[in-house]
Amino acid sequence: MHSLTQALQEHELIVLRVIGEWWDLDLTGSGKAACVKELAAALSQLNFPEEVGYLPPEEASGIQTLVQAGGRMPVAAFARDFGDVRLMGPGRLEREEPWFDPENAAEALWYRGFLYRGFDETAEGVIEFYYLPDELMSQFPKPGKKGTAAAAGSTLAVTAPASVTPESAPTLLPLPLTLTPPPDVTNAVDDMTTLITLAQQDGLQAGLLDETTPFLLNPTPERRSLLLNLATEMELLALQENRLRPLPTAVSWLKKSREAQLRALAEAWSSSSWNELSRTPGLRGEGDQWQNDPILARTALLDALPRTPEWYRLDDLVATIKANDPDFQRPDGNYDTWYVRDLASNQYLNGFESWERVEGRLLRYLVQAPLVWLGLAVTIVPENHPAFTLTDRAIEWLNGVPAENHEVSSPLIVQPDAIILAPANANRYHRFQVGRISEMLPAQAGKPYQYRLTPTSLARAQKQGISPERIVQFLEDVAGGLPTSIKRAIVRWGEKGMEGRLETAVVLRVRDAAILDTLRQNPKTRDYLGESLGDLAVAVPTAHWESLRAAVAQLGLLLDVNW
Numbered sequence: 001m002h003s004l005t006q007a008l009q010e011h012e013l014i015v016l017r018v019i020g021e022w023w024d025l026d027l028t029g030s031g032k033a034a035c036v037k038e039l040a041a042a043l044s045q046l047n048f049p050e051e052v053g054y055l056p057p058e059e060a061s062g063i064q065t066l067v068q069a070g071g072r073m074p075v076a077a078f079a080r081d082f083g084d085v086r087l088m089g090p091g092r093l094e095r096e097e098p099w100f101d102p103e104n105a106a107e108a109l110w111y112r113g114f115l116y117r118g119f120d121e122t123a124e125g126v127i128e129f130y131y132l133p134d135e136l137m138s139q140f141p142k143p144g145k146k147g148t149a150a151a152a153g154s155t156l157a158v159t160a161p162a163s164v165t166p167e168s169a170p171t172l173l174p175l176p177l178t179l180t181p182p183p184d185v186t187n188a189v190d191d192m193t194t195l196i197t198l199a200q201q202d203g204l205q206a207g208l209l210d211e212t213t214p215f216l217l218n219p220t221p222e223r224r225s226l227l228l229n230l231a232t233e234m235e236l237l238a239l240q241e242n243r244l245r246p247l248p249t250a251v252s253w254l255k256k257s258r259e260a261q262l263r264a265l266a267e268a269w270s271s272s273s274w275n276e277l278s279r280t281p282g283l284r285g286e287g288d289q290w291q292n293d294p295i296l297a298r299t300a301l302l303d304a305l306p307r308t309p310e311w312y313r314l315d316d317l318v319a320t321i322k323a324n325d326p327d328f329q330r331p332d333g334n335y336d337t338w339y340v341r342d343l344a345s346n347q348y349l350n351g352f353e354s355w356e357r358v359e360g361r362l363l364r365y366l367v368q369a370p371l372v373w374l375g376l377a378v379t380i381v382p383e384n385h386p387a388f389t390l391t392d393r394a395i396e397w398l399n400g401v402p403a404e405n406h407e408v409s410s411p412l413i414v415q416p417d418a419i420i421l422a423p424a425n426a427n428r429y430h431r432f433q434v435g436r437i438s439e440m441l442p443a444q445a446g447k448p449y450q451y452r453l454t455p456t457s458l459a460r461a462q463k464q465g466i467s468p469e470r471i472v473q474f475l476e477d478v479a480g481g482l483p484t485s486i487k488r489a490i491v492r493w494g495e496k497g498m499e500g501r502l503e504t505a506v507v508l509r510v511r512d513a514a515i516l517d518t519l520r521q522n523p524k525t526r527d528y529l530g531e532s533l534g535d536l537a538v539a540v541p542t543a544h545w546e547s548l549r550a551a552v553a554q555l556g557l558l559l560d561v562n563w
Contacts, residue, residue, distance in 0.1 A: 001072050004040040004133040007116040012090050018099050019113040043113055044135040051114075058082065058105040063114065063132070067140050072131035075117065077326075077333030078106065079130075080352055085110045085117065106130065124293065124331040172320045174310030175387060184391055186375040187217045189261045192227050193428040194443070196236060196250050197435035201460065203243025204228070214442035222279050223373050229274040230265055254429040256405070261428070262375050262393060263403035269374060270298055277329070280365045283349075283358065286339040292329055297359075300328030301366050307395055314379070314386040318363050322355060329359055413448075414475050416483045422449040430478045437461040437471050453486065458493050468494030505530060506545040508559070509537045515557070524551045 008016060009032075016035040020027040023042050027035045052063045062082040066073055075084070083104020088096065099111035109115035114136070119128050131137075194215050198204060204212070209228075213219040228244065231237040236250040253261060275294045278285055304321045306312060327333045335352045342349050342357060349357050367388050371377035376394035380387055393403070412430060413421040420438055422431045431449060437458065438451035461471060468490050476482045510516055513535040519525045528548035530539035540548055549559050 001120055001129065001131045002116070002118060002133060004043055004135050005036055007118070007131075007133045008036045008039050008113075010116065010118060012093060014090055014093050015111070018111055022112055039113065040135075043133075046136075048136045048139045056105075056108075059108050062105045062109055066115075066130065066132050067137070070142075071134075071137035072120070072129040074327065074331060074333035075128045075130055076335070080333070082106045082109075085115070122331065124296075127332045172304070172306060172312060172316050174306070174308070174312055175382075184375065184378065185372065186258060186262060188223075188227065188265060188374050189258050189428065190424070191216045191218060191224075192231065192236075192261075192265070193254065193431055194440070195224075195227060195231065196246050196254065197432050197440065199237055199244050200246050200432065200436055201440075203240070203245050204237070205243050215440055217443055217445055218373070222369065225279075226269070226272075226274050226370060226373065230268045230272060233272055234264065234268045250432075251429065254432050257403075257407040258425075258428075259393060259404040259407070263397060265374050266376060266394075266397055269370060270302065271295060276366055276370065277358075277362050279369075280361050282343050282361060284341045284343055286341060292338075296331070297329050297362055297366065300325050301363060302398065305390060305394075305398060307390075307398055309389060309392065309395060311380075311387050311389045314364055314367060314388055317367070317388075318356075318360050321363060322360070326352075326355060326359070329362065412475075412479045414479045414482055414486055416485055418453040418486060418489065420451040420453065420475075420479075422451070424448065427478070433474060433478075436464060437466060437474075453490070455493055458490065504542050505539040506542055507533065507537055508540050508545075508548070511536070518555075519552070522555065524554065 008019075011019075013032050013035065016032065016039060017027045019039060020035065023039075025038060025042060027038065030038070052060050055063070062078070065078070065081065083106045085106050086098060086103065088098070098107060102108040102111060106115060114132070115130055116133060117128065117130055119126050120131075195204065195212065198212055198215065209221075209224065212224065216224065228237070231250075232239075232244070234249070234253070235247050236253055237244040238247050253264060256264070273294065275292070276297065277283070277292050277294065300321055304317060304325070321328065330338075335354065336350050338350075338358075340349045340354075340358055341347065364386070367377055368379050368386065371388075371394070372379055375391060376397070377388050377390055390398075396403070408425070409427040409430075410423040410425050412426055412434065413423075415421065419441075420434055422434060426449070434451050437460075438453050439457045441450040441452060443449060458468065458471070462468075472482065472487055472490055475486075508529075516532075516536070516538055519529060519538075525548060528540060528544040528551065530541055532538050549561075552559055
């Protein structure tokens with residue numbers, strides 16, 4: 001991070017002289033530049049791993065932790081285990097002489113010349129670190145992964161932080177249970193197809209998304225939000241005139257196999273801007289001081305997930321991440337800047353002591369919501385302890401195994417009643433095309449998707465440039481045949497347009513035709529009347545019958561209601 005010379009230049013002159021006294025250097029009367037030069041030369045000649053071996057246990061553990069972290073740790077994170085250095089000006093340093101009675105391990109290392117503090121640029125921005133200068137850090141082998149020992153031959157055995165001893169550090173072990181998982185859910189693909197189809201028909205409008213609920217196998221609003229977010233980031237949908245509509249990229253996705261489609265969704269989710277923390281149950285973020293990077297949380301989770309199909313306790317996974325990578329969501333280690341409220345207690349959750357109620361909840365939500373929604377995990381709750389297992393596709397994805405690109409699809413079925421059935425394993429691209437020429441009916445779990453051919457749907461298809469002849473040919477190709485009556489109906493619509501309509505209306509019957517004539521002419525009632533059904537009856541749109549009844553009463557005529 002910085003050389004000894006750079007690090008020492010940040011100290012007050014009095015501190016440089018204190019460090020010199022520790023190493024039997026008389027720096028009295030030397031200026032700052034001379035002190036820095038002499039100290040840097042002396043400290044660089046130390047056998048640093050050997051010196052660490054002479055330190056008290058807590059100070060040695062602080063150095064070990066820094067080495068394992070690559071030579072630096074965010075100030076707040078290091079201070080949780082080893083304390084913080086009280087920063088003082090020259091006057092206070094002379095008065096209090098803190099090197100004679102350091103408050104904690106960090107201060108002891110600081111005045112010994114082993115620990116330094118400075119800012120550095122990271123992918124998450126500028127962060128303040130405690131660090132080991134390059135000359136000291138270079139005397140150790142490069143650390144392995146978090147929680148592992150240093151390479152063989154190291155003089156210093158790198159261990160976990162002081163707060164997590166090897167004996168207490170949790171280990172993610174499979175459950176000694178034989179459990180039959182619930183069915184592997186892959187319907188994110190089916191619901192994404194539905195959303196693309198609805199977007200093709202009329203566009204999806206932000207304030208009207210609840211209208212999609214009857215057509216989704218899983219209508220959970222948060223899941224729908226995730227799918228739509230992924231659809232826009234994958235460029236399957238785009239906002240056009242305030243409505244989401246499909247892009248050509250959607251066709252490419254629809255033509256892939258189910259496993260390839262799920263893999264594409266998983267890849268998109270891993271780098272998505274969709275923020276799980278803002279949706280974690282029981283939490284509410286307030287203000288702009290808690291903005292987080294959702295990718296960091298997903299990365300920590302995916303790195304910690306097992307690569308085997310056994311069952312694991314969710315609590316054990318969370319404990320493992322807390323032990324090995326607790327600051328995954330707050331790289332600076334500062335737990336006092338976010339304004340996150342616990343909805344149950346209405347209290348703000350500050351400090352590392354709130355980790356379980358913020359980070360812990362977030363990790364559980366990541367597994368129980370997005371991982372399950374995307375077909376990557378299955379969860380159950382045996383003995384009141386949530387457990388999870390990864391699906392084969394998740395393990396293959398985490399291990400870099402390519403997704404399958406083959407699939408056997410069932411054909412569509414066109415029934416004589418103008419209903420088109422699309423089985424669960426039907427080609428999604430064909431289902432999308434069917435949605436362009438028909439009206440989608442509400443989805444029913446475990447049953448085929450249903451679509452109805454209507455004059456309105458055929459007219460909509462014609463506006464998209466799809467002729468009746470093309471509709472007939474398409475249905476014959478994807479269904480392997482077409483009932484003669486349906487083929488005739490489509491062709492006849494092309495020739496004559498709409499020839500009949502079913503609608504809901506209220507019928508007003510009167511005893512005298514003159515009454516209807518009066519109501520037709522009166523400005524208070526004429527707008528409420530529909531088509532005549534003879535001399536003594538008229539259709540009234542259902543939305544208008546109560547207004548008509550009130551208006552007629554004002555004219556001196558009472559209407560009875562019989563239904």
